[in-house]
Amino acid sequence: MKKYLLKCMFTLAVILMVVNFTSCSDDDDDDPVVENRDEMYGNILKSYVNTTVIPTYKALADAALEMRATNQALKENVTDANMESAAAAWLKARIQWELSEAFLFGPVSEDYLNIDAHIDSWPLELEEIKKEIGLTEGQLTGERAWKELEDEVIGFHVTEYLLYREGKSRPVAELTEGELNYLTAATDALVWDCVLAYVAWAGEENVSAAIKEVYRQNADIVNFLENENASIKNFGSKLSSADSYSSWESAVEEIIDGAIDIADEVGATKIADPYSNGRVEDVESWYSWHSLEDYTNNIYSIRNAYMGGEGVTGSPASVSLSTFVKEYDAALDTEIKEKIDNCITKIQAIGDNGSLSFYKVVEAKSKGDVSREALVNAAVDACLAVGVSFEKIKELLK
């Protein structure tokens, strides 16, 4: 984030002093080079929106709909195989959500549609969940879950709680009828939130008829966006034109700050904090034990924000923040890519590339086992280093 900013400013001071005294006119608004820069920033933002953000939210909405379908199958046929399918669908959607965390601003933020809190709150209010599950009358519906229930009893972690235990799909025999109903309702609410994020970024006119139908299924969702949050509609095109930002640079800063924010959060908050304090309750994805994959996907999200493209294996876009950085400071572009790759490697190394969950690592630490401390520290440092490198991009936005 912020680290080394002042140092950068001093460095910049020396470099730009010359520029300031030799070429700074009273009004450089007509400077063709500057105009090209604005156009370039616009292109970077468009590419970011169209090749990374919107496709990621589309994939999230599609994955959430798969959750809904697998739940329906489970409801119709309560088998372990269907339970496993439902758990697998949860995981697929979860991956897409984590791939979106480098852009937790705009529609999903607490200032607008509050989708982040609505679908990713932790910890859970378990007593409330159990009470609702135990209702014999007026059982939960998706509409009521979305409209009335509070953040701590809906979202990914509630559905995870119902589908998983200790890193595995729960035996279907454990699943009560009330739980199955709650799962279905909470998933419906999740679907609407994911669709809402997608529609808010892309614009209703730009989504498929199938997505539009889901969006229109719930009048509360439509009212929420159309009437209560009209200013956030088509946010992708607003960001692409730097609408309401004080400058083009400020709009491009969203990409940078979004990346720095999640890099710092993964390093300092998601990994270092629970590990150093031995707090298992602070480990994300407590029931599926998918935390390290979550964190890795957060870094892939940063990679996509920087290079364009989507998913874990997506191809970079032809125009991106990376292509801009490469043009003005090729060494920095290389540095950032290396830092991202290194970060992913280091996070995966904490759990021996998938064989050990972060929950277990933290649990062991809480019992005095510090054998993984060096690996954890290396991952934390690698995350923070990503943020420091991203901060340097701001020097190029002049």
Add this chain to the structure above:
Amino acid sequence: MKRFYLYIAIIPLFFLAGCESDDDDEGKIPDEVELDEEYYAGGKMGTVFVSSSKAYKQAMPAIDRDAQLFKQFMRGERLADRSFVTNEGMGYSGLGPVYIRKSCIACHPSYGGRGQRVEKFDTNDSKNSYLLMIYDPSNPALPLASKYFTGMTQTRAIAPFKAPIDESGVKLTWRQYTDEYGNKYEDGTPYSAGTSYEGTLIYPVVEVAQEAILFKDFDMSKHAASIEATIGIYGTGLLDAISDEDLRAQYAEEQARGYCAGKIGADIDETEQNPYPGPHPGRFTYLCTRATLDNGPGANALWNITNVTRPDRTSNYMTEEYAKVMSEDTEVQTALGQTAEQIFNDLWSKSLKPEMTQEDYDAFMVWHRGLAVPAARNLDDETVQRGRTLFYETGCTACHRPSWTTRADYKPLPAISGQKIYPYTDLLRHDLDMKEPGRTKLGCRTTPLWGRGLMKVVSGHSDMLHDLRARNYEEAILWHGGEAKPAKDTFRKMTKEDRTALIRFLESI
């Protein structure tokens, strides 16, 4: 925009040259050198050059340069972000038994973005950052209706306990207001021209139904209700670092000048709660009821909003009357399987087990104190410069004092000592003579203006003033009556270009 970084670039050179004048700013238009300094709204150690939607969430350079402080800052941020829950063993436990909100972020979106003006008082609405106040209209300064309600009224409870007020009985109405000028500028232009609410002003009226009140012998008809929106958190560490002596000097000067004589917060002795012994004048909250950050609105809110106890707050935030009424409620007795005496003793205990560790609380305070102020923007723009001149000439600086220098030895965070900061507040209360002001009829603390220009980017709106009645900067200025009426009248008489320029300046700081 394009020259912004050029200006940033030369700012450190001025600092290196030791340009740190700290004169009284009122009425004087600072020269070019000071203009450059003004980009550092929070001083060198308290400013970040971030103008995206994350602008209010950043750590000060004073935090970033220290690994331990940075670690605590990030932990503190998590405590502010998370909802507290009732069940144990999930982390973040201890919510209730009676409470106002579950988290800090519920009322402080983006930590400084502020909630929005809403049509309904619903604490489950993430946009609603209002606190409900019930008070004696003949004396709003007093601890509200203190026998029954806590200072910030609680509308939520964990079953079987019941909320002192049922939210469904709170009615919020926005009424139209027409000022003495027919809501028009001197040149005939309606206020907020071009918006859907052109030519209108609105203010809130809050009514609480008698049936919504838990206490049977409380007569709502003899009381009043109002709403107060939360204030941004960023930069509060820097305001805390202003010395009492400087604050008292500002007060003395305002008493002597014969106009806009601000009221200073009452002295509060917080010897045990901060490193400076003796009484301190209140400077935080709308009514300046809190003196220092260590016993300030945030330090208290972490406890009294959620009722999560900690080593220095081992009782519940509730009135004795509430504890008594709940303990005597047979439904509560049945649900808990306890006697009235047992329930009362638990609720009213002064030695409850801490639910938050001291380590976590300390981290929270590092975060609270360490949230940076975003740098000013576009100050070199010609229109902004014109607006700045108008801001000084119009008399806005009489209360919106541009700069202060923090004390030389701020012990809680030494790195932010001696910083020249630009908060645009005198930290004193003034009477703006608003329609239905609620408790601020006693005078409202001059709102710091730093960083507010980024609200559109951070929060997508620019609702302002203590109850968010102003929907934009224009309206915020136009609600300035009372002591500030001459300044409002001058603004009303300005040309459209000058009005625009003044607002551009406000958007830039």
